[in-house]
Amino acid sequence: MLHSKLLLFAIRKPTTNRKRMLIKWLQRKKLLARRVKCSRCGHNMTMERNRRHVDGFHWMCRHKSHRGKKTSRSVRVGSLFEKSKLSLSSWIMFIYRFTQGLRIRQIDMMQDSIAKSSKTLSKMARIMRNVCHCAMKRFRRRHGQMIGSSLEFAVLDESDFRHKRKYGRGRASTTWRRKKWVFGILGVRNKHRHPILRLVKRRSRTHLVPIVVKHVRPGTTIISDEWRAYRGALASMGYRHFTVNHSQWFVDPHSGAHSQHIERAWLTYKTNVWRLRGNRTGKMLKEHLSLIEWTHWLGEKHKQGPLGRIIKDICHQFLV
Ligand SMILES: [Zn+2]
Numbered sequence: 024m025l026h027s028k029l030l031l032f033a034i035r036k037p038t039t040n041r042k043r044m045l046i047k048w049l050q051r052k053k054l055l056a057r058r059v060k061c062s063r064c065g066h067n068m069t070m071e072r073n074r075r076h077v078d079g080f081h082w083m084c085r086h087k088s089h090r091g092k093k094t095s096r097s098v099r100v101g102s103l104f105e106k107s108k109l110s111l112s113s114w115i116m117f118i119y120r121f122t123q124g125l126r127i128r129q130i131d132m133m134q135d136s137i138a139k140s141s142k143t144l145s146k147m148a149r150i151m152r153n154v155c156h157c158a159m160k161r162f163r164r165r166h167g168q169m170i171g172s173s174l175e176f177a178v179l180d181e182s183d184f185r186h187k188r189k190y191g192r193g194r195a196s197t198t199w200r201r202k203k204w205v206f207g208i209l210g211v212r213n214k215h216r217h218p219i220l221r222l223v224k225r226r227s228r229t230h231l232v233p234i235v236v237k238h239v240r241p242g243t244t245i246i247s248d249e250w251r252a253y254r255g256a257l258a259s260m261g262y263r264h265f266t267v268n269h270s271q272w273f274v275d276p277h278s279g280a281h282s283q284h285i286e287r288a289w290l291t292y293k294t295n296v297w298r299l300r301g302n303r304t305g306k307m308l309k310e311h312l313s314l315i316e317w318t319h320w321l322g323e324k325h326k327q328g329p330l331g332r333i334i335k336d337i338c339h340q341f342l343v
Contacts, residue, residue, distance in 0.1 A: 025328075025330055025331055028048065029119055032044070033116040035112070035136060041112075042078060042079035042112075045115070046098055046111070054103065056102065059100055063084065063088075063092075064084065066084060068082035068083055068084045069082070070098065071083040073095075076097075077108070077110045078097070078099070081097060082100070083095050099111075101341060103341050109147075116132075117132070117137050117147050118330075120132060122322065122330040122332075129141050132144055149310075154336050154340055156313040156317075158332075158340075159313045160313075161339070169239070170208060170217055170219065170238055171239045171243030172212070175210050175212035176212075176244040177209065177210055177235075177239050177244070178208070178246045179206075179235070179246070180207040180209070180248075180289055181204055181226045181231070182205050182289075204226050205221070205312065207220050207221075207292070208239060216288050217319055218316055219238050220315060222305060222312070228253075231253070232253075235257065235260075239262065244262070244263045246266075246267060247265075247266055249266045296311050296315075321336075
């Protein structure tokens, strides 16, 4: 339902009528302001046709106290789209693609003329990732981000992202060089995956174990490789700790999950981050990790899927 409505607006050259419908729809979804006050007199403004503007409309006030002068404001005031010059229908296409998968290929989007330049697309992706990052932070603050139950076990993984340079481009920044480990905890419950991905300076006991304690419920079964940082530490914290050699496959007793499926999940996340273009700073990596978390913890859980969730999270961040 949401998808079909959205695709109705994903048109390259919308008519004025379509533009009006899109603005009304975005207002209903609380992505655009429904009421805007005049900065000159404080009265509510009215929406008027504006042929010269890409949106086709703008807010207007011609109150008599202005003595003949008009005031106009953009329909985008206070919204996610405020600083962008791109049409709202292009934004809709972009948001739709963004929620369709973590892998968005810029080349496809340029071909479909969502935006003309790679720079613009990167900027848009950055805005969307930031929405997801902030949503994850709120979720963590309110509900924690806990893994583990009688049916959910946790798998630990530490990856050095710095050495995977063949997947990346450009020079690694200094922040990148310093913080090179991504520590991952993956909650596995039947077909559900709950990843927690953190940037750590070192993969020592003092860096890793507190993250486990913060996110994994006591008593949970934890599977890790034979990395010495975990040795003895996890069992003494009340976890059922098993180590496996990564070259061996194992079968989970609860779910029947094979470790190669879990390895594949890790690989998907990793390739995702390795594919990063441009300047891979620590901040950018963090937001990418957040986006992976967002997809599994929030996006997939929403009754209307990632698209429904992203609309909710945009509303929250840009109170219009
Ligand atoms: Zn006014």
